[in-house]
Amino acid sequence: MSDIYILMIVALAALAIADLIVGVSNDAVNFLNSAIGSKAISFKTIMIVASIGIAAGAIFSSGLMEVARKGIFVPGEFYFDEIMIIFMAVMITDILLLDFFNTLGMPTSTTVSIVFELLGAAVCVALLKISADSSLSVADLGSYINTKKAGEIIVGILLSVIVAFSVGAIVQYISRLLLSFNFEKKAKWVGALFGGVALTAILYFIFIKGIKGTNYAKSIVDVVYDGGAEGLLDWANTYFNASYETIKELVKAKKDLFKIDGTTGTVALTLRGFLETNVLLIVFAGFMVLSILSYLIMQVFKTSIYKIIIIVGTFALALAFAGNDLVNFIGVPIAAWQSYEAWSVSGIAADSFTMNVLDSKVATPTYLLLAAGIIMVLTLWFSAKAKEVVKTSIDLSRQGDGNERFKPNFLSRGIVRGTIFLSESISLITPKSFKTWSDKQFDQKLDISNTMVVTKKEDLPAFDTVRAAVNLMVAGILISIATSMKLPLSTTYVTFMVAMGTSLADRAWGSESAVYRVAGVLNVIGGWFFTAISAFVAAAIIAFLINLHQPIMTVVLLLVAVLLLVRNTIKYRNKARAERAEDRLKKSESSSINGVIEESSDNIKSFVSRGNKIYTSTVSSLAKYDLNALKKSRKGIAKLETEVEELRDSIFYFIKNLDDASVGASNFYISILGYLEDITQSLEYIAKVSHKHVNNNHKKLRFNQIKDLKEIEEHLNDFFTTIKTVFDDREFSTLDAIIHEKQELFTIVNDKINRQVARTRTEESSPKNTTLYFGLLMETKDLITATMNLLIIYRDHQN
Template sequence: MSDIYILMIVALAVLAIADLIVGVSNDAVNFLNSAIGSKAISFRTIMIVASIGIAAGAIFSSGLMEVARKGIFVPGEFYFDEIMIIFMAVMITDILLLDFFNTLGMPTSTTVSIVFELLGAAVCVALIKIGADSALSIADLGSYINTKKAGEIIIGILLSVVVAFSVGAIVQYVSRLLLSFNFEKKAKWVGALFGGVALTAILYFIFIKGIKGTNYAKSIIDVVYNGGAEGLLDWANIYFDSSYETVKDLVSAKKDIFKIDADKGTIALTLRGFLETNVPLIVSLGFVLLSLLSYLVTTFFKVNIYKLIIIVGTFALALAFAGNDLVNFIGVPIAALKAYEAWSVSGQLPSEFSMTALGGKAETPTLLLLAAGLIMVLTLWFSSKARNVVKTSIDLSRQGDGNEKFRPNFLSRGIVRSTVFLSEVVNSVLPTSFKNIAEKQFDQELVDKTNVTLTKREDLPAFDMVRAAVNLMVAGVLISIATSMKLPLSTTYVTFMVAMGTSLADRAWGTESAVYRVAGVLNVIGGWFFTALSAFLAAAVIAFLLSLHLPSMLGVLLSLACFLLVRNTIKYRKKAKAERAEDRLKKSESSSIQGVIEESADNIKSFVSRGNKIYGNTINGLAKYDLAELKKSRKGIAKLETEVEELRDSIFYFIKNLDDASVGASHFYISILGYLEDITQSLEYVAKVSHKHVNNNHKKLRFNQIKDLKEIEEHLGDFFGNIKDVFDSREFNTLSGIIDEKQELFAIVNDKINKQVSRTRTEESSPKNTTLYFGLLMETKDLITATMNLLTTYRDHQD
């Protein structure tokens, strides 16, 4: 029987490696988004700093896996075989859940996922035990589950979302009022003071959050009592102004701050205790020294203090992430290994050995921590999904407009309307002088004009270095406070909501983008609740299946997990490869009319190639009655439609970028976009009605109808192919010959219409078929007309 548990330990080790990979891919947003979004330093430098932080955090972590061992359930109430089922269910669920979010590019909390997976699996196994014992009832569930701890975690998570957003918004608003968007033009002492505040907060965060989980936290700073065991309790009650009845109560209350040896009668202040009991002193000295240091490095060494803050902050969050969140990835396998070691020497049956051994402290070997740190660093460098998750967070906090990933909904519209109304009410009572000052400080017109003319708009930073510094500073402070107060929270939720709060305060969510950004935030928050619910239910279901028959279900579930992971990875890579290979429509960045014509030629070449493919696939799918092919065509046209919409949304910036001699190019560009939109609408109609017809299981088109449509599709294929060749070779003098084909193409379509009229009067018996067929032919005529107008406009302007 022990062979199955050896196999489970090996499987858990492999799952731990996979969990490290998917976990880091999601949690990278915690410490990368501010540095990447501000583009204060190169991407390579960002990765090096984050890698050093992760490696240091992993190596110096003590590896106390409290949550996995006894944080959620009471280990002494379960037997070894039950504990192994719980741990296996948790790991399988965690990998699949995090990989799902990574594929979507949505940030979620690895802490929340592991907590609710442990809770779900433990509740399931506990209910099975209760059901098997007639002497027990559902009321006894509380003896198996640490309900107090679970409740604290849930409340802490909900509070952290609101507090992080609010504090982030307030601090950013005050910072912008003091520094403005032209912060680099301020006096050096202003930047030095800001640097003193930010660096003090970040470095204190490193000490509190980074050192808390290490063995260094227990180092003795000062011995405050060494008078023997007899008078220890009396002295402690006077010193702490308390009334402890027993030494045990004293030790339990002060164990994190003081190291108390009851036998020797000594009380020593630890490093962690010193940091937590001398906050005002440490912060005051830190602020003075770091402000002075900031002034010196900016004055004499010409160091940009904001870049320095971002580098130190990125290192700090990476350090804390690896040092403390490591439990989310390897805590469960380590706990399972400790459980196996305890059982293997007991000589008892797995179903009779109580897991009270997990109630004590256990440390992870340094070699394992080093290996985990190495895997995390490699994942950070090579995971494309990590960058996808980071991109979601950056896009939602981008200053000004950008490519909006999320669609607005009634809730986001309602929130925006309410906020606008509330803003108007507040503005009506604010003094005019304050409003004038605020408007001046938040005016970024000069910054925008300076930067837009120098580089492409998408290459500009998503936000400036002040906001990046505030993001890192506020996140560090909030996590430090929660850690010192022993309040559970999710670092992902804190860092994300701080970034959203600073975005709101920085007026990044203007009327042009607010509904999209709010919808995005609501989607992410909704995903967090989905994480908790799905983690609980999925882990419970897997634990139940494993309980039915462990050997067989273990093989089935592990095989299923591997299959899903491999399939998701292959699909993601294929999708990413297809997107890279596909010629996306590019926004015009040229300032001259000749440059605009050249760039438009590339877009038209790509557009007609993809349009031809969509039309051909739609007709083929309709001929074969292939719903999957028609669905693929609808996705293709939806993507093309989105890209055309993005080009249309960039008209404002295109016109702004033109030089005075080329303003006439704006009319040409707008006309081209209009015709591209007309062609897209025709293709969208063809794909939609064809998919609807097959999806509703209507009659197949008749053979003659299919034959006629295939003939039209072949002519259009040649037509679009000729257009692509012209724009690819830039032989625009041949456009007139293609334009002259208009009447020939119309004649072919009109001939098919006349044939269908005759068939309808004599042999056609399906109204749906007739409606679909005429709709396809009429929309094809519109498609030809819009394409000809496009070519005519291009030929005339080229001449």
């Protein structure tokens, strides 16, 4: 029987490696979004700093494995075989859940997932034990679950969402009032003070977070009492300023801060104790020194202090991520391995060996932590999914308009309307002088909409360095406070909600984007709740399945997990490869008329080629009555339609980007977009009605109808292929000949319409077929008309 447990340990080790990879891919958003979004430093520098932070944080994680061991359940109430079921269920669920969110490009919380997976699996196994013992009832479930600790963790995680958003918004609002968007022009001492506050907060966070997990935290700094054993209790009473009855409890609670020897009557202050008992002194001294240092950096070295803050803050959050969240990836496998070691030497049967051993604190070997850190760093550099998750967070906090990924819903619209009403109400009672001054501070003269003349929009920062610095500073402070309170909170929730709060305070969510951004935040938060519920349920189900037959079900579930991971990876890579290969429509970035003509020519070539494929595929799929192929056609036209909408949304930036001599090109560009939209609508209608007809199981088109459609499709294929060649080779002199084919194409379509009229009067018996056929022909005429208009305006502009 021990063979199955060896297999489980090996499987858990493999799952831990995979979990590190998918976990880092998701949690990279925690420490990369501020630095990448601000573009204050190069991407390579960001990755190097984050990698060093991850490596350091991994090594400092030795003492942080308690959640997996006893934070959620009471280990002494379970036997070894039951513990292994719980751990296996947790790891299988965790890796599949995180990979699912990574594929969607949505940030979620590894802390929440691991907590609720442990809870779900433990509750399931506990209920199975209760059901097998007639002397127990569901009311006894509390003896198996560490409800107090689990409740603290869950409440702390939920509160972190509200606190992080609120604090982030308040700090950013105050910072912007003091610094404005023209912060680089402020006096050096203003930046120095901001740098002092930010660096003090971040560096204190690094020390508290980093030192806690190492043996250095227990090193002695000073002997604070050496007055003999007789006076020890009196000293404690004076030092802690507490009643006599609570002294022992206080000393016990502060055991990490002091080393007390009751025999000799000495009390030594540890390094951690020194940091925590002298917070105000350390913070004040740090602020003074770092403010002076910040001033020297700006004055002498002519370097922006905000860049320094971003570098230090990125390192700090990377360290915190590895230090705090490493337990989420390897805590369970290490606990399982330590459980197996204890059981294997006990000589007791697996179903009789209680797991009291997990109650004790066991340090994790440094080589395991180092190996985990190396895997995390490699994943950070090479994971494409990590970049997708980071992109979601940056897009939602972007200053100014951009491509909005999320669609507005009734809830986001309601929240925006309510916020506008509240804002207007507050504005009525706000002194006019303050409003005038604050509006001046929030005047975004350096916003992307005004710098388009010199820079491509996608190359510009999503937000400035002040907001990036505040994001890192506030996130660091909140996480360090939670660490000192021994609350394992979600770094994902904190960093994401701080970023959302600062973007709101920075007026990034204007009337043009608010409903989309709020909808995005709601989607992400909804995903977090989905994480908790699905993690609990899935882990419980998998634990139940393993319990049915441990050896067989373990192997089966592991194979299923591997197959799903491989399938998701292949599907994601194919999707990414297809997107790279696809000739997407590109926004015009040229400032001259010739550049606009050149770029629009490439778009027309791409658009015509893709439109031709969609039309041909739709007709062929309709003839074959192939529902799946028609679904793909609808997806293809929906994607094309989205790209055309993005081009229309960028008209504002296009017009601002034109030089004075080329302003007339705006009419040309706008007209082209209008005709592209007309063509897209025709293709969308053709794909939609064809899919609807087949999906509703209506009669297939008659042979003569299919033959006529095929004939039209062949003519249109030649027509579109010729257009593509013209724009590919820039042979615009042939446009006249193509335009003259309009009447010929119309004659062909009109002939098919007349034939169908005759068939309808004599032999047609299906109203649905007739409606579909006429609709396809009439929309094809509109498609031809819009395409010809596109060619005409391009020909006229060439002349």
